[in-house]
Amino acid sequence: MEITELSVNGKSHRLEADSRVTLLDALRNHLGLTGTKKGCDHGQCGACTVIVEGRRINSCLTLACMHDGDEITTIEGLGEPGNLSxxxxxxxxxxxxxxxxxxxxxxxxxxxxxxxxxxxxxxxxxxxxxxxxxxxxxxxxxxxxxxxxxxxxxxxxxxxxxxxxxxxx
Known part of the structure; x- marks a missing residue:
């Protein structure tokens, strides 16, 4: 198991997961942020797009451990009911x-x-x-x-x- 510190939507999360866990699966399955969707799981549809360090990426194509310390923004971090972006x-x-x-x-x-x-x-x-x-x-x-x-x-x-x-x- 690998320990990764993820900063997601301004909050720090300590993730203990296999080093092969994608960022998408870490967000959805480990952190409970299900707004990011799993579409094709091959980087072809964009349903899993998140913003990392200001740049958009397909979260299904990158490993969570590669983003230790990076600032990650998901749909939940852009706005919420009553306060939409x-x-x-x-x-x-x-x-x-x-x-x-x-x-x-x-x-x-x-x-x-x-x-x-x-x-x-x-x-x-x-x-x-x-x-x-x-x-x-x-x-x-x-x-x-x-x-x-x-x-x-x-x-x-x-x-x-x-x-x-x-x-x-």
Whole structure:
């Protein structure tokens, strides 16, 4: 057994688990944070997206022990009932979900993606290497392409992200 200190949503957790436990399984099974979903368990759907040290990652593809001391933010750390984050509120306002299974990963990914764009990180469709002047639908879709929605709520998801990023609908 390996002992790992995880900082999740601003709280320190001492995790005693096998060194092969993924971050996803540590969050869900050891810490009881079930907002992060297990979709494909192969890093292809994005349902398990969390934010680690400000960057979005697929928690099913990384081991918990690799994040000893890192600051991890899950959907539970972004907002809560009665005090939703801007993106959570925008997803509700724009009906950016149907079944809701992918929604935690979508919101975590979008939260970090907006910060990436503000920092000037270019995407594959950015006009230049200085990043986008604005987050167009094409830019948002490209940046969110690692998060799948089986219900196809993509237009509403894009509208919610655009609202929070300051773009006009």
């Amino acid at each position: 801007q993106l959570q509120s925008a997803f509700v306002a724009h009906d950016g979900f149907q079944c809701g299974y992918c929604t935690p990963g979508q919101i975590c990914s979008a939260t970090a993606m907006i910060e990436e764009a503000k920092a000037g990180w270019p995407s594959f469709v950015s006009d230049d290497l200085e990043g986008p002047d604005r987050l167009s639908d094409e830019e948002i879709s490209e940046r969110m392409s690692g998060n799948l929605c089986r219900c196809a709520a993509y237009p509403n998801i894009v509208n919610a992200i655009r609202q929070v990023a300051g773009e006009k609908s």
